[in-house]
Amino acid sequence: xxxxxxxxxxxxxxxxxxxxxxxxxxxxxxxxxxxxxxxxxxxxxxxxxxxxxxxxxxxxxxxxxxxxxxxxxxxxxxxxxxxxxxxxxxxxxxxxxxxxxxxxxxxxxxxxxxxxxxxxxxxxxxxxxxxxxxxxxxxxxxxxxxxxxxxxxxxxxxxxxxxxxxxxxxxxxxxxx
Amino acid sequence: xxxxxxxxxxxxxxxxxxxxxxxxxxxxxxxxxxxxxxxxxxxxxxxxxxxxxxxxxxxxxxxxxxxxxxxxxxxxxxxxxxxxxxxxxxxxxxxxxxxxxxxxxxxxxxxxxxxxxxxxxxxxxxxxxxxxxxxxxxxxxxxxxxxxxxxxxxxxxxxxxxxxxxxxxxxxxxxxxxxxxxxxxxxxxxxxxxxxxxxxxxxxxxxxxxxxxxxxxxxxxxxxxxxxxxxxxxxxx
Amino acid sequence: xxxxxxxxxxxxxxxxxxxxxxxxxxxxxxxxxxxxxxxxxxxxxxxxxxxxxxxxxxxxxxxxxxxxxxxxxxxxxxxxxxxxxxxxxxxxxxxxxxxxxxxxxxxxxxxxxxxxxxxxxxxxxxxxxxxxxxxxxxxxxxxxxxxxxxxxxxxxxxxxxxxxxxxxxxxxxxxxxxxxxxxxxxxxxxxxxxxxxxxxxxxxxxxxxxxxxxxxxxxxxxxxxxxxxxxxxxxxxxxxxxxxxxxxxxxxxxxxxxxxxxxxxxxxxxxxxxxxxxxxxxxxxxxxxxxxxxxxxxxxxxxxxxxxxxxxxxxxxxxxxxxxxxxxxxxxxxxxxxxxxxxxxxxxxxxxxxxxxxxxxxxxxxxxxxxxxxxxxxxxxxxxxxxxxxxxxxxxxxxxxxxxxxxxxxxxxxxxxxxxxxxxxxxxxxxxxxxxxxxxxxxxxxxxxxxxxxxxxxxxxxxxxxxxxxxxxxxxxxxxxxxxxxxxxxxxxxxxxxxxxxxxxxxxxxxxxxxxxxxxxxxxxxxxxxxxxxxxxxxxxxxxx
Numbered sequence: 004x005x006x007x008x009x010x011x012x013x014x015x016x017x018x019x020x021x022x023x024x025x026x027x028x029x030x031x032x033x034x035x036x037x038x039x040x041x042x043x044x045x046x047x048x049x050x051x052x053x054x055x056x057x058x059x060x061x062x063x064x065x066x067x068x069x070x071x072x073x074x075x076x077x078x079x080x081x082x083x084x085x086x087x088x089x090x091x092x093x094x095x096x097x098x099x100x101x102x103x104x105x106x107x108x109x110x111x112x113x114x115x116x117x118x119x120x121x122x123x124x125x126x127x128x129x130x131x132x133x134x135x136x137x138x139x140x141x142x143x144x145x146x147x148x149x150x151x152x153x154x155x156x157x158x159x160x161x162x163x164x165x166x167x168x169x170x171x172x173x174x175x176x177x178x179x180x
Numbered sequence: 181x182x183x184x185x186x187x188x189x190x191x192x193x194x195x196x197x198x199x200x201x202x203x204x205x206x207x208x209x210x211x212x213x214x215x216x217x218x219x220x221x222x223x224x225x226x227x228x229x230x231x232x233x234x235x236x237x238x239x240x241x242x243x244x245x246x247x248x249x250x251x252x253x254x255x256x257x258x259x260x261x262x263x264x265x266x267x268x269x270x271x272x273x274x275x276x277x278x279x280x281x282x283x284x285x286x287x288x289x290x291x292x293x294x295x296x297x298x299x300x301x302x303x304x305x306x307x308x309x310x311x312x313x314x315x316x317x318x319x320x321x322x323x324x325x326x327x328x329x330x331x332x333x334x335x336x337x338x339x340x341x342x343x344x345x346x347x348x349x350x351x352x353x354x355x356x357x358x359x360x361x362x363x364x365x366x367x368x369x370x371x372x373x374x375x376x377x378x379x380x381x382x383x384x385x386x387x388x389x390x391x392x393x394x395x396x397x398x399x400x401x402x403x404x405x406x407x408x409x410x411x412x413x414x415x416x417x
Numbered sequence: 418x419x420x421x422x423x424x425x426x427x428x429x430x431x432x433x434x435x436x437x438x439x440x441x442x443x444x445x446x447x448x449x450x451x452x453x454x455x456x457x458x459x460x461x462x463x464x465x466x467x468x469x470x471x472x473x474x475x476x477x478x479x480x481x482x483x484x485x486x487x488x489x490x491x492x493x494x495x496x497x498x499x500x501x502x503x504x505x506x507x508x509x510x511x512x513x514x515x516x517x518x519x520x521x522x523x524x525x526x527x528x529x530x531x532x533x534x535x536x537x538x539x540x541x542x543x544x545x546x547x548x549x550x551x552x553x554x555x556x557x558x559x560x561x562x563x564x565x566x567x568x569x570x571x572x573x574x575x576x577x578x579x580x581x582x583x584x585x586x587x588x589x590x591x592x593x594x595x596x597x598x599x600x601x602x603x604x605x606x607x608x609x610x611x612x613x614x615x616x617x618x619x620x621x622x623x624x625x626x627x628x629x630x631x632x633x634x635x636x637x638x639x640x641x642x643x644x645x646x647x648x649x650x651x652x653x654x655x656x657x658x659x660x661x662x663x664x665x666x667x668x669x670x671x672x673x674x675x676x677x678x679x680x681x682x683x684x685x686x687x688x689x690x691x692x693x694x695x696x697x698x699x700x701x702x703x704x705x706x707x708x709x710x711x712x713x714x715x716x717x718x719x720x721x722x723x724x725x726x727x728x729x730x731x732x733x734x735x736x737x738x739x740x741x742x743x744x745x746x747x748x749x750x751x752x753x754x755x756x757x758x759x760x761x762x763x764x765x766x767x768x769x770x771x772x773x774x775x776x777x778x779x780x781x782x783x784x785x786x787x788x789x790x791x792x793x794x795x796x797x798x799x800x801x802x803x804x805x806x807x808x809x810x811x812x813x814x815x816x817x818x819x820x821x822x823x824x825x826x827x828x829x830x831x832x833x834x835x836x837x838x839x840x841x842x843x844x845x846x847x848x849x850x851x852x853x854x855x856x857x858x859x860x861x862x863x864x865x866x867x868x869x870x871x872x873x874x875x876x877x878x879x880x881x882x883x884x885x886x887x888x889x890x891x892x893x894x895x896x897x898x899x900x901x902x903x904x905x906x907x908x909x910x911x912x913x914x915x916x917x918x919x920x921x922x923x924x925x926x927x928x929x930x931x932x933x934x935x936x937x938x939x940x941x942x943x944x945x946x947x948x949x950x951x952x953x954x955x956x957x958x959x960x961x962x
Contacts, residue, residue, distance in 0.1 A: 048713035053655065053694050064366050077343070078365040078374070079352035080714070086354040086367075087715040087872070088696030090655050106617030107812065107848050108774035110862055144699065144866075146656055147620035148447045149772055149846075150483030150780035161451035229720035230874045232915045244914055249720045264914075268877075271911040275880035308904055309884050334873065353715070353873070356698070358883040360873035 019043075021073040025065055030058040034066075038073050045074050048084055052091055061092045089144070097132040097139035099177045101157055101170065106145030108152040117153055118142060120167045124174050138177055190256040205247035205258055206234055216260050217269060217298055220335040221248040222384055224407025226344060231335060232272055233298070236260045244268070270302050278309040279358075280316060281330035282387075289388030292401040295333060296387075316361070321371030325382050325392055329361050332389035337404075338362060338381035345410055350375050380406075418675040419683055420561050423552055430553035437473040439513045440492040441465075444541060446479035446624060447659070448781070449486035453503060457487055460506035468510050478628015480541035482528055483781035490541065491517070499523035527797050528779050533760065535768045536744045537784045540628040545663050548670040551631040557676050559750035563639050564682040567750075572643040573599060576746070578754025580766040585611055585702070585739030586814065586843040587919075588765070588832035594736065597726040598644040601734035608641045608649035608688075609730065609737040611707060612660065615699035616815030617866065619846030621770040622740035624782055626653065626660035629744070630667035634690060636743030638677065639750060641688045644736050649690040650711055655697065664692055699816070699870035702844075703918045704729075704737045706872065717872045718918035739844065741770060762788030765831035769842070775812075775849035778803045785830070792826040795849060806851035810934070814843030816863045816870070817923035819930025820856060839930040841923065855952035856935040857942055861889040863927035867920065878921030881912035885928065892939060895946040895955035902943060906932065 021043060024031040037054040041047030051074065055066050062085055071081035085091045103109075103117050118129055121140050125133055132139040148154045151163025157173050188199050192209050199208040204227075209216050219231035229246040236247045239257035247260070259265070276282075276295060284290050316329035336353060339362065343349040350373055354363045364373035382390045384404045391400060434440065443449075443458045458474060465472040480488045485499035489509065498509065498521040508518045534540075543550040551557070563572050577592025598606060610633060614622040626633060637649045653661050668690050671677040679687045698716045700706045706716040708730050729735025745767060749757045758766045765787040771794065774780045778800030785794060795801065795811060802808045810820040819840030821828075828834050832842050850859065868882040888905045891897035909925035916922045932939060941947050946955050 046711070046713040049696055049710065050694065050713070053696065067366060074713075076713075077349035077352065079350060079354075079363055082363060082366045083352040083354050083715050084713070087356050088698050090695075090697035107815070107846070107862070108618045108780075110617075111775050111848060111850060111854060111859075143656065144615065144697065144870075145617035145619075146447075147614070147623040148451060149618050149620055149774040149848075150448045150486075150782075151451060152774060152780075154451075161447060163448065163451050228874070229917060230876070232875055232877055232917065235915055246720055246917075250722075268911045268915045271881075271907065272876050272915060275876055275884065275911075278884070279876075279880045309908075310887055312883065312887075333876075334879070355873070356715075357869060357871035357873045357879055360879070 019075065022069060025069050031069075033058050034070070035073070038070070043074055045076050048074055048076055048081060049088070052085060056091060061095045063093070094132065095136070098137050099158055100139040100141055101155065101173065102141040102143050102146075103129075103170075104146050104148070104152070104154040104156070105142040106149060106152070108149035109145075109154055112152040114153040116167055117155060117165060117170050121170055121174065124171055138174065188252050188254045188256075190252050190254070190258065192258045193260055199252045201252075203252055205236060205245070205250050205252060205256075208252055209247065209258075209260060214260060216247050217301065218248060219294060219298065219333065219386060220337065222337050222340075222404055222407065224345070224404070224411050225337060225340040225384070228336060228340075231333075233269055235265060235268060237262060237265065266302065270304055273299050273302055273304050274307050274309050276333050277304075277307050278311050280312070280314060280332065287331060287388040288391045288396055288400050289331075289402075291399065293388060294386035319370050320393070321369035322375065322377075323371060324377060324394070325370070325379065325390060327362070327370055327390055328388065330389075331387045332362060333387055334360055334362065335386060336362070337384040337386065338390060341380045341384045341407070345407060346376060346378050346380050348374065348376050348378075351381060418557075418561075418681070420558075420565065423557060423561060426549050427553045427555075430549050434473065434553075436471070438471045439494075440473045440475060441509065442475050442477045442480075442490045442492065442541060444478070444480040444486060444488040445476045446483070446628060447620075448479075448483035449488055452487050454487040456503045457489070457501060457506060460503040461489075461510065464506040464510040468507075470510060470513055472510065472513065475544050476546075477542060478540040478545050479537075479624040479782050481532075481537070481781050481783060482525055482779050484779055485523055485525065485781075488541075489521075497523060497525060499525075525779070528783075528800065531789065531793055531798055532784050533768050533786045534784050535748050535757075535760075536625060536632075536741055536770050537629075537782065538748070539632065540624065540782075543629070545628050545630055546666055548631060548667065548674060551629070555751060556631055556747075557635055559747035560635050560638050560642075560676065561682050563642055563750055564684045564686055569599065569643050569645060572639060572750070575750060575754045576643070579745075579749045579757035580754075581742065581745055581749065581757060582765065582832060583738060584741035584745070584769070584844065586817065586841060588842060591738065591742055594726060594738070595640065595643050597724075598646075598734050598736040601727050603734050605648075605733045606644055606646035607730045607733055607735040608637050608644070608646045609707070609711070609725075609735055610637055610649065610651040610743055611702065611704070611737055611739045612651055612653040612657075613695045613702045613707060614654060614657075614740070614844060615702045615870075616817075616844050616846045618772065618774055618812070618848045619815060619844050620772045621782060621845045623657050623660055625740050625744050625770075626657070627663050630660075630663045631671065632744045632747060633664070633740055634667055634671055634677065636738075636746035637690060638681070638688050639746050640736055640738065640743065642686055644734075646736065647687045647689070649688065650693050650730075651690060652693045652695060652701070652707055652711060654695045656695075661692060661694065668692070698872075699866070700872045700918070700920050703920060706918070707737065708735065715872070717874045718920075720917060741845070760786050762829055762831045764833055765842075769830065769845060771845045771847045773799050773847050773849070775847075776802050776806060776851040776854070777849040787831055788829040790827050790829055791821065794830070794847070795826065799849065802849065802851045806853060808849065809852050809854055810850045810856065812840075812848040812850065812859070812927075813846065814841035814923075814926070815846050816866045817841055817919065817926055818843045818846075819926045820850070820859065820934065821930070822934040825934075839926065839933055841926070853950055853952070855893075855948050855950035856931040856938045857889065857892055857948075858950075858952050860928045860931045861886065861893055864889055864924065867924040871920065871924075875915075875917035875921060877912045877915040878917065878924065881908055881916070881921070882924055884908055885912065885925070889928070892942045893948075893953045895942060895953070897943050899943060902939060
């Protein structure tokens with residue numbers, strides 16, 4: 004129930020110019036493209052963050068700042084959005100990612116044992132990346148392959164009816180690479 | 181259709197009252213001297229219906245409605261006090277007291293805290309729930325104010341006052357669920373944020389989460405009454 | 418695009434298909450694809466070429482019985498092959514025109530006999546990436562009928578007559594929702610498709626979006642005509658990249674064919690659809706949170722009323738339905754409301770798609786008429802619990818639902834019956850548990866889910882679920898007292914009654930339903946420090962000084 008509160012009358016407001024691209028990295032042009040396609044409207048925030056994450060692998064402060072300024076979204080609001088959605092990551096992912104599905108069907112069929120085994124082998128907790136940046140261990144809230152539970156995704160590749168041995172073998176292969 | 185009638189009559193706690201179409205139950209109740217407890221509501225800010233303290237019963241419906249956002253209708257029968265409502269209100273307060281570290285005796289807002297007074301009003305004598313005792317930071321980087329997340333109840337009054345009244349939107353909420361916290365800018369220090377130092381957020385904070393550094397050790401009441409005045413002046417322009 | 422042009426396309430597809438002696442359908446849905454269906458299809462094409470046979474190899478959406486995958490069906494014989502590997506391609510091609518390959522043949526008649534396919538009528542039959550194949554199966558005919566022969570009020574009347582209820586879980590009458598949006602004032606209205614299938618253990622909507630995407634688009638277009646909207650959004654989970662790709666392609670194809678865009682079917686009706694990606698938040702299945710997310714904000718729900726039907730996206734009247742609801746629209750328009758209302762039970766009409774998973778022989782997607790007994794789904798269609806274990810419970814409705822015990826299996830499936838048992842229909846996940854599942858542990862799993870998925874806006878859900886999780890963990894590790902159980906039940910009532918949105922209001926359901934039917938398991942954990950299923954590890958008892 005509050006109105007736009009710009010003290011400057013309409014017409015006198017200088018035309019909005021989006022900030023310059025953070026660097027000459029070509030990926031920023033892709034990000035800018037998403038924003039332009041949406042007319043730099045505020046509602047394009049999540050779409051744009053998706054583009055940043057798919058281009059750069061994660062979202063750092065500079066990227067969030069750039070997107071927020073371009074879409075005229077308050078910084079705190081943009082950060083609130085980034086941290087609300089689990090899909091967005093503030094840290095770069097490892098070279099490889101193993102994702103264990105922790106949906107109900109997978110849980111019933113022993114996904115927690117897979118997670119525990121991977122955590123033990125890698126020495127990290129779920130959601131983390133090994134110190135050498137090689138492997139990230141993630142969990143998913145159901146990838147929709149429930150009929151083949153428990154499901155593990157190795158670099159996006161779906162493996163059904165996964166066993167602890169299979170997961171450890173895969174981690175081993177990545178480690179010795 | 182009865183919707184076209186501007187004046188509605190309804191019953192709150194057995195008392196017949198009249199209201200204007202579009203008014204909330206809370207507004208009408210307070211106009212008539214009927215008290216409904218609130219925490220996230222503040223006159224002059226938009227309502228979010230988040231704290232659930234103002235839930236009331238409506239005859240004919242099993243659902244409890246937040247009085248701060250539910251609007252009146254003709255013939256509505258509202259109950260603001262019942263065993264069921266009191267039970268939920270007490271449990272919600274317990275949840276709040278156990279969620280973070282509310283230690284009244286060492287708090288700057290001791291004696292002037294809305295959470296504390298609500299606890300007293302609702303006859304809360306002890307907390308049955310296990311205390312969560314989270315380790316939360318205190319940010320004293322601002323030259324005038326401090327935010328102590330241990331005392332924050334996430335009512336988002338600061339977020340709304342900053343965005344709606346000051347127009348700066350420096351505050352927002354990050355994370356989700358039990359891990360939510362209020363932040364300034366990109367979760368940066370308050371002192372180096374884009375804060376305008378107006379202090380509105382401090383005045384609207386119901387607890388000792390946001391406080392004025394110069395007031396430590398002295399009685400520290402908050403004065404959020406300026407909000408309706410500011411809105412009125414804006415309307416007039 | 419006119420009705421005649423639509424018919425021409427259908428005819429040309431039929432003529433094209435008639436050129437082949439056989440059609441080999443390969444299921445390429447996630448479960449089959451993860452077992453090499455891709456390679457299998459390539460091998461089948463190669464084998465057919467090598468054998469010089471006149472065969473069409475077609476990629477299709479989910480055929481249903483995923484546990485028998487990869488699946489292949491040979492038409493016109495309708496021979497179904499299970500567990501097919503790339504190495505079997507030659508044998509299958511060689512068998513065409515003579516007897517089927519015996520070692521691959523499977524008899525799933527008990528699995529299919531009681532199923533009725535409405536939503537899944539095309540799944541396993543058409544190539545989801547080819548709009549013409551959809552058109553050949555009467556696709557977009559319903560849209561044309563609606564636009565040319567019916568008034569918007571007539572469309573809504575037919576949906577009302579069908580007595581279809583929302584398939585997202587709530588079961589709100591679809592016709593009533595549509596007429597509310599139609600009556601709402603405002604010249605800009607929106608159509609939203611909720612494809613944020615967040616319930617763990619449910620994948621019906623994914624399969625529909627991937628296997629028959631045009632059906633969803635057609636349903637949305639008909640809805641748009643009915644309520645007077647010209648813009649639609651499909652909100653899809655980012656975790657479903659294939660669904661996103663298929664829908665993107667389907668929208669493009671539909672635009673190319675003039676089935677989306679301006680002056681559809683030569684009328685004055687305009688409608689277009691955009692895809693919006695979710696970003697991993699279960700709460701965005703709640704409609705006001707979903708709308709906030711489409712607007713680019715945190716997915717926190719708002720108190721209703723006002724309902725989105727009156728004030729939704731950017732404050733405009735908005736119709737939100739789930740994928741499966743839209744998937745039912747075209748057949749209802751084609752066959753009439755009565756046809757649909759003749760299926761199902763007294764107050765739940767039509768069919769429902771369930772994702773059958775967990776400790777059950779035939780996992781996969783099944784579509785059954787409403788009113789069918791749970792026992793028929795689990796024992797006949799699902800083939801019962803495998804490996805000599807005994808059935809303990811079936812969980813429906815995901816984190817908002819409950820666990821239904823063996824003694825309730827003769828109840829017919831309907832919105833009201835499931836609710837009466839302390840569960841909900843939900844979007845259609847059905848997870849079977851056997852004697853190796855601990856019900857307290859299952860309740861804790863769901864509460865942990867709700868705790869981490871709570872948006873944090875309202876206190877009962879934010880702090881209440883966290884407290885419930887702590888108490889359930891204590892019960893699971895044998896450190897809880899009977900007072901803790903009482904406190905847990907008390908918290909359940911406040912979280913259920915005082916939470917702002919559906920997530921919080923239903924979060925206690927898994928706890929309440931397991932307390933109702935499996936209270937003895939809770940007592941065993943608390944009083945005897947023992948987990949009857951042998952799942953929970955008890956903490957060593959503290960020695961009292």
